[in-house]
Amino acid sequence: MMAGMNIQDTKIFAEGAAYVNGAFVPVAEASVPLTDLGFIRSDATYDVVHVWNGNFFRLNDHVDRFLGSCDRLRFSLPLAKDELIRMLHGMVARTGFDKAYVNFTATRGRLAKGSRNPLDCENRVYGFTIPFSWIAPFDEQEAGIDMIVANPERTAPETLDPTIKNFQWGDLTRGMIEASDTGAKVAVHLNRHGNVTEGAGFNTFVFKDGTLWTPDAGVLMGITRRTVLEIAERQGLDVRVTTVPEKILRDADEIFISSTAGGVIPIRSLDGTPVGNKSNSRVALDIRETYWTLHDDPAYATPVRYDLADV
Amino acid sequence: MMAGMNIQDTKIFAEGAAYVNGAFVPVAEASVPLTDLGFIRSDATYDVVHVWNGNFFRLNDHVDRFLGSCDRLRFSLPLAKDELIRMLHGMVARTGFDKAYVNFTATRGRLAKGSRNPLDCENRVYGFTIPFSWIAPFDEQEAGIDMIVANPERTAPETLDPTIKNFQWGDLTRGMIEASDTGAKVAVHLNRHGNVTEGAGFNTFVFKDGTLWTPDAGVLMGITRRTVLEIAERQGLDVRVTTVPEKILRDADEIFISSTAGGVIPIRSLDGTPVGNKSNSRVALDIRETYWTLHDDPAYATPVRYDLADV
Numbered sequence: 001m002m003a004g005m006n007i008q009d010t011k012i013f014a015e016g017a018a019y020v021n022g023a024f025v026p027v028a029e030a031s032v033p034l035t036d037l038g039f040i041r042s043d044a045t046y047d048v049v050h051v052w053n054g055n056f057f058r059l060n061d062h063v064d065r066f067l068g069s070c071d072r073l074r075f076s077l078p079l080a081k082d083e084l085i086r087m088l089h090g091m092v093a094r095t096g097f098d099k100a101y102v103n104f105t106a107t108r109g110r111l112a113k114g115s116r117n118p119l120d121c122e123n124r125v126y127g128f129t130i131p132f133s134w135i136a137p138f139d140e141q142e143a144g145i146d147m148i149v150a151n152p153e154r155t156a157p158e159t160l161d162p163t164i165k166n167f168q169w170g171d172l173t174r175g176m177i178e179a180s181d182t183g184a185k186v187a188v189h190l191n192r193h194g195n196v197t198e199g200a201g202f203n204t205f206v207f208k209d210g211t212l213w214t215p216d217a218g219v220l221m222g223i224t225r226r227t228v229l230e231i232a233e234r235q236g237l238d239v240r241v242t243t244v245p246e247k248i249l250r251d252a253d254e255i256f257i258s259s260t261a262g263g264v265i266p267i268r269s270l271d272g273t274p275v276g277n278k279s280n281s282r283v284a285l286d287i288r289e290t291y292w293t294l295h296d297d298p299a300y301a302t303p304v305r306y307d308l309a310d311v
Numbered sequence: 312m313m314a315g316m317n318i319q320d321t322k323i324f325a326e327g328a329a330y331v332n333g334a335f336v337p338v339a340e341a342s343v344p345l346t347d348l349g350f351i352r353s354d355a356t357y358d359v360v361h362v363w364n365g366n367f368f369r370l371n372d373h374v375d376r377f378l379g380s381c382d383r384l385r386f387s388l389p390l391a392k393d394e395l396i397r398m399l400h401g402m403v404a405r406t407g408f409d410k411a412y413v414n415f416t417a418t419r420g421r422l423a424k425g426s427r428n429p430l431d432c433e434n435r436v437y438g439f440t441i442p443f444s445w446i447a448p449f450d451e452q453e454a455g456i457d458m459i460v461a462n463p464e465r466t467a468p469e470t471l472d473p474t475i476k477n478f479q480w481g482d483l484t485r486g487m488i489e490a491s492d493t494g495a496k497v498a499v500h501l502n503r504h505g506n507v508t509e510g511a512g513f514n515t516f517v518f519k520d521g522t523l524w525t526p527d528a529g530v531l532m533g534i535t536r537r538t539v540l541e542i543a544e545r546q547g548l549d550v551r552v553t554t555v556p557e558k559i560l561r562d563a564d565e566i567f568i569s570s571t572a573g574g575v576i577p578i579r580s581l582d583g584t585p586v587g588n589k590s591n592s593r594v595a596l597d598i599r600e601t602y603w604t605l606h607d608d609p610a611y612a613t614p615v616r617y618d619l620a621d622v
Contacts, residue, residue: 018345020345027345027346028344030344030345030346031342031343031344031345032342032343032344032345032350033339033341033342033343034329034331034338034341034342034343034437034439035338035341035439035441037484038350039343039349039350039478040357040414040416040478041478041480041483041484042353042478042479042480042481043480043481043484046351074488103351105351108484116446116487117487117491118484118487118488118491119488119491126345128345128346130346135427152469152470152471153467153469153470154470155466155470155471156464156467156470156503158463158464158503159463159464159465159466159467159470159481159482160463160466160481160482166481167350167351167352167353168353168479168481169352169353169354170353170354170470170471170477170479171470171471172352173348173352173354173419173429176427176428176429177385177429177430180428180429180430192467192469192503
């Protein structure tokens with residue numbers, strides 16, 4: 001469809017590019033069959049990597065997590081790892097974006113005629129890239145954003161493996177609406193035991209009495225979360241990756257979240273109460289500074305192959 | 312798109328018809344935007360009604376349940392109730408099917424530009440109809456089908472309201488794959504307390520020592536479930552709609568499931584062990600017989616408006 005495209009064609013990708021079943025199309029034209037089980041049963045996994053100043057951040061880590069999730073869902077993808085990576089470059093190259101949000105998704109596909117067995121399906125790969133999207137704009141982040149504790153319990157690992165990144169956002173969407181109804185920006189969910197988990201697209205960190213806490217289970221193993229843990233270790237912080245009771249959250253000196261969509265973001269209030277007293281997000285802002293510095297580190301940054309715009 | 316269609320055009324709808332954003336299209340061409348939150352966050356609700364011998368079964372009950380779910384998700388639909396019903400007639404009319412599976416779906420839609428608030432979206436309506444689909448073929452039903460108890464816990468009501476019919480089938484899909492791996496047909500899920508809930512598209516009934524049990528909570532309020540309860544009451548059965556412990560299931564005289572996709576289906580084995588001993592699905596088969604008889608009852612049957620094929 002896009003054969004013979006040249007650099008002028010980036011105009012049609014001005015809002016974003018997508019990959020659907022082997023073809024690159026403008027994001028507004030990209031679609032999924034109504035009967036793909038990825039839609040009608042949310043039988044899918046996805047990942048999101050971002051591009052910052054022309055570089056993918058931790059591209060290989062995102063791709064490996066995605067391929068691991070596909071394996072555990074018993075998906076067999078039509079693209080090998082190198083082809084998948086080339087597709088991601090090709091999408092971003094078509095847009096010319098130097099800062100971008102890049103989603104890649106695998107779905108179960110459509111049921112074979114007369115079959116009810118999900119294992120009989122031809123699995124599919126989709127992707128789309130749009131301008132970089134923030135949980136909170138960069139210039140609002142230093143001051144911190146407002147968080148609530150959501151009413152819905154986070155989906156239990158006994159129901160769905162949270163380390164397979166998934167679209168089953170019913171609890172998270174309810175949390176977002178609750179946050180919006182109270183004027184807050186984000187909502188964090190507890191599990192059935194009253195311990196801290198995660199929220200819509202982010203992991204949670206709590207700093208209390210010199211120790212940095214984050215949940216060890218029942219959450220996505222976020223790539224930004226991993227980056228935060230690496231930075232904290234390098235800084236010599238006392239880190240506990242373990243159960244995080246609600247009380248630690250309520251009594252925190254600092255709370256912050258980590259997300260591909262925005263990096264490391266301090267929380268200034270929880271359910272309307274200011275977080276901490278005088279620490280002023282010192283730990284969060286230190287980690288955040290290093291996080292953005294790492295975007296120029298060749299160990300984490302993969303230059304986008306903008307030459308792949310027309311292949 | 313389909314203006315001026317006539318009866319010859321049913322050929323293009325031979326595999327099924329769909330409704331997408333105001334237009335009727337062949338089911339194979341129907342799609343959802345890749346960035347509809349109904350896909351990338353499973354932010355959607357749906358319902359399934361069936362057509363049997365040219366009649367919808369309990370059409371009004373399905374539509375009312377669907378509209379109630381939309382309200383609770385704070386969806387504002389582009390179709391009023393009478394337009395929605397007309398759309399369902401129009402889809403089936405285009406196919407000419409006299410037995411059909413009819414799905415109708417509402418999604419959150421796409422995020423407004425620059426917004427992260429789900430309440431800012433334009434909600435959408437989709438639908439599709441395909442030939443009637445069975446959990447188990449009609450002629451296999453009398454002998455009963457094989458069931459396993461799935462490993463994943465059913466999604467907790469504390470996480471997601473199960474009475475809002477949803478596509479978050481991760482636990483159910485895992486159950487279906489576990490069933491398939493062991494040669495069984497269906498998988499029933501327990502909740503965190505070890506009590507019986509439901510499976511992929513069905514409610515569960517257990518008959519034990521003269522009493523018919525079905526869960527009162529943590530499950531979809533199925534329309535076929537309601538029909539079974541009405542029939543059982545009419546038959547003077549002792550019915551308990553309450554917590555159903557796993558032990559009752561394991562010790563059952565009979566187990567059966569109810570589903571729009573197949574009606575009332577006896578279970579002959581649970582985890583490889585025959586169910587009951589000499590009752591031979593007597594209760595299930597009695598209820599099943601009445602269930603199919605009701606399909607000719609004007610109180611339940613709505614004739615498809617096949618004249619609406621071209622409007």
